[in-house]
Amino acid sequence: MSTVAAGFERARGIVPRPRGVWGFVLRRVLLGLLTLFLVSIVVFAATQTLPGDAARAFLGRNATPESLATLRKQLHLNEPVVSQYLHWLGGIFRGDLGNSLTGSQQPVTSVIGARIENSGVLMLIAAVISVPLSIALGAIAARRRDGVFDHTTSIVLLALAALPEFVTAILLVVLLGTSLFHFLPPVSLIPPGGHPWNYPKELVLPVIALVFAVTPYIARIMRASMIEVLESDYVEMARLKGLREQTVLWRHALPNGIAPAIQVIALNLAYLAGGIVVVEFVFAYPGIGRAFVGAVHNRDLPTVQALGILIAAAYVFLNVAADVATILVSPRLRTSLK
Amino acid sequence: MSGVAAAAAPLALPKRRRPIVVLLRRAWRLPRTKVGVLLMLLLVGTALIGPFFAPHDPAAFANIPYGKPGGSTPLGTDALGRDVLSRFLWGGRSILGLSTAATAIGLVLGVSIGLVSAYSRGLLDDVLMRIMDVILAFPSIVLALVAVSTVGPKLWLIVLVVGLTTMPRVARVTRGASAEIVERDFVQAAEALGEPRAKLLLGEILPNITSPLMVEASLRLTYAIGLIASLSFLGFGEQPPAADWGLMINENQQGLTIQPWGVLMPVIAIALLTIGTSLIGDGLSRASAGIDRTGGE
Numbered sequence: 001m002s003t004v005a006a007g008f009e010r011a012r013g014i015v016p017r018p019r020g021v022w023g024f025v026l027r028r029v030l031l032g033l034l035t036l037f038l039v040s041i042v043v044f045a046a047t048q049t050l051p052g053d054a055a056r057a058f059l060g061r062n063a064t065p066e067s068l069a070t071l072r073k074q075l076h077l078n079e080p081v082v083s084q085y086l087h088w089l090g091g092i093f094r095g096d097l098g099n100s101l102t103g104s105q106q107p108v109t110s111v112i113g114a115r116i117e118n119s120g121v122l123m124l125i126a127a128v129i130s131v132p133l134s135i136a137l138g139a140i141a142a143r144r145r146d147g148v149f150d151h152t153t154s155i156v157l158l159a160l161a162a163l164p165e166f167v168t169a170i171l172l173v174v175l176l177g178t179s180l181f182h183f184l185p186p187v188s189l190i191p192p193g194g195h196p197w198n199y200p201k202e203l204v205l206p207v208i209a210l211v212f213a214v215t216p217y218i219a220r221i222m223r224a225s226m227i228e229v230l231e232s233d234y235v236e237m238a239r240l241k242g243l244r245e246q247t248v249l250w251r252h253a254l255p256n257g258i259a260p261a262i263q264v265i266a267l268n269l270a271y272l273a274g275g276i277v278v279v280e281f282v283f284a285y286p287g288i289g290r291a292f293v294g295a296v297h298n299r300d301l302p303t304v305q306a307l308g309i310l311i312a313a314a315y316v317f318l319n320v321a322a323d324v325a326t327i328l329v330s331p332r333l334r335t336s337l338k
Numbered sequence: 339m340s341g342v343a344a345a346a347a348p349l350a351l352p353k354r355r356r357p358i359v360v361l362l363r364r365a366w367r368l369p370r371t372k373v374g375v376l377l378m379l380l381l382v383g384t385a386l387i388g389p390f391f392a393p394h395d396p397a398a399f400a401n402i403p404y405g406k407p408g409g410s411t412p413l414g415t416d417a418l419g420r421d422v423l424s425r426f427l428w429g430g431r432s433i434l435g436l437s438t439a440a441t442a443i444g445l446v447l448g449v450s451i452g453l454v455s456a457y458s459r460g461l462l463d464d465v466l467m468r469i470m471d472v473i474l475a476f477p478s479i480v481l482a483l484v485a486v487s488t489v490g491p492k493l494w495l496i497v498l499v500v501g502l503t504t505m506p507r508v509a510r511v512t513r514g515a516s517a518e519i520v521e522r523d524f525v526q527a528a529e530a531l532g533e534p535r536a537k538l539l540l541g542e543i544l545p546n547i548t549s550p551l552m553v554e555a556s557l558r559l560t561y562a563i564g565l566i567a568s569l570s571f572l573g574f575g576e577q578p579p580a581a582d583w584g585l586m587i588n589e590n591q592q593g594l595t596i597q598p599w600g601v602l603m604p605v606i607a608i609a610l611l612t613i614g615t616s617l618i619g620d621g622l623s624r625a626s627a628g629i630d631r632t633g634g635e
Contacts, residue, residue, distance in 0.1 A: 035471065035472060035475050038472045038475070039472065039475050039476065042472065042476070042481075043484055046481070046484045046485050046488065155370075158613075158616060158617065158620055159613045159616075161616065162560055162564075162612040162613045162615070162616035162617075163564075163609055163612055163613070164563075164564035164565070164567050164568050164608065164612065165568070166567075166568055166571050166587070167567070167605055167608050167609050167612070170587060170591070170601060170605050171605060171609070173594065174594065174598065174601070174602065174605075178594050178595045178598070186594065186595075270477075271477065273477055274477025274478070274479050274480055275477075277477070277479050277480065277483070278479065278568050278571070278572065281571075281572060282591075292480075292483060293483070293572055295487070296483045296484075296486055296487040296574070297573065299487055299488075299490075300487075301487065301488075304483070304484060304487040305484075308480055308483070308484045311477060311480050312475065312476050312477070312480060315475065315476065315477055316475055319475070
């Protein structure tokens with residue numbers, strides 16, 4: 001963030017620099033848009049200019065000169081690279097992401113449409129559970145620093161952070177879905193047209209897997225931040241006033257401890273966007289991530305591009321939101337911008 | 339350096355060790371580092387020596403599919419009737435080899451970019467760091483999958499992409515750590531002597547940032563193992579009939595209720611491996627934080 005600010009600092013002589021908090025928000029949003037633009041170039045370049053073109057990749061061994069020519073025309077592969085890119089980018093703004101290459105060749109937007117809800121619900125529930133949980137874990141660990149709770153959570157969280165999501169997910173299936181206990185479905189089959197909230201049992205395991213993936217990082221930064229706050233003068237003051245320790249911890253220390261953690265919280269929520277790729281695959285959950293893996297298997301390029309840019313956009317958006325939220329909740333940073 | 343220290347000994351100067359030695363010694367004192375090293379030795383040992391003890395050819399059919407443990411197949415057979423134990427013993431090599439290679443690529447690229455960035459400052463620094471930011475704007479698995487969709491599931495591609503997504507984090511750490519070093523007098527002295535740029539970066543600056551790089555390297559290795567295992571679990575790493583831990587889990591997940599060992603063994607192995615490297619990383623970073631606080635031994 002600081003290097004970004006420095007870059008703008010340098011441009012100040014040329015462009016009038018919007019000041020204050022809203023100036024910062026504006027600049028951060030513009031930078032987010034610039035990043036998205038660069039991300040779109042990377043997605044496009046990765047799928048278009050690597051060895052072998054998209055038509056050949058999709059058709060594979062079944063390629064005939066005729067089918068290659070038809071598909072190349074359909075994908076606009078005969079046009080210059082720049083105009084291909086502009087066509088694709090324009091399509092994103094028009095809500096036209098091209099047609100899927102597989103099956104009935106339906107528009108990519110309709111493939112995505114139904115699945116966005118499924119993935120969104122999954123990520124939302126995971127976020128709603130993991131954020132308060134990790135904040136509480138971090139705060140309690142800081143309060144009982146070097147105690148049994150602190151040491152136990154530290155080791156458990158370290159291990160959870162190290163495990164790849166699919167390993168956590170499979171261990172959960174083994175523990176709760178198949179071998180030891182049988183009370184949860186090992187795969188989350190939600191019929192097309194069904195809403196995920198009507199299938200709460202199917203949601204439990206994928207949600208736990210995602211919660212385990214992001215909680216350790218937030219809890220660790222929360223612990224570090226709370227330790228600093230708990231050693232500060234105003235917490236000492238609150239204690240000397242004779243307030244109950246619980247009140248001091250949750251009402252006085254916690255709000256100030258959260259500010260430095262917001263960046264990490266948002267980064268990890270953004271991480272959920274990547275995490276769903278693997279977790280949905282493990283549970284055969286019909287969401288964006290599962291569709292993405294399927295499209296990569298089929299080399300269905302328009303779908304891969306669309307889902308790639310969608311997941312990356314969610315990631316960039318949450319990162320921008322993190323910076324803005326941090327600035328809004330920390331008075332010290334806010335005044336330094338004035 | 340040890341030669342210098344020995345020559346200085348008669349003067350009764352405090353014995354000075356390389357920072358990296360201090361770091362490793364301090365890290366080793368922490369129990370978690372020892373556990374981590376033990377786990378890693380166990381898993382690396384399994385992957386390297388394991389194949390010599392495999393009772394069957396990992397690709398050969400030993401019994402009926404999902405056969406129960408017993409007889410010549412101590413852990414039963416997999417979805418196609420191949421010996422689970424043999425495939426497990428053979429399956430660690432690729433994941434270790436690929437993730438080590440990817441980490442090495444990421445380290446070399448990241449350190450080079452970080453050093454050049456910190457030393458040159460100005461426009462080049464800005465441009466390099468913005469490029470790193472763009473790579474970080476992706477979840478790495480998405481970048482890897484986008485690349486795989488065009489080129490296909492090639493091992494060199496996986497290594498390259500994982501290396502490329504490792505690079506920005508290493509570059510940031512390197513740049514951060516060397517930003518203060520490039521200001522020091524000995525760097526200016528070397529500049530004045532007309533030392534070539536490459537020698538200056540690698541000979542003068544790099545030796546001073548080995549501690550943060552060690553910590554970062556172990557973190558990145560954990561990350562690379564996780565990412566490469568995930569990719570091969572998704573079916574984009576080693577291709578059948580190869581024996582590979584990630585792929586084994588994918589192949590045998592359907593039969594989890596009938597014959598869990600084909601999934602459990604590789605899952606436990608990957609879990610212990612990543613926990614091991616991450617314990618080492620945690621030990622190193624705790625030791626290095628301690629060194630920063632006390633200003634060396």
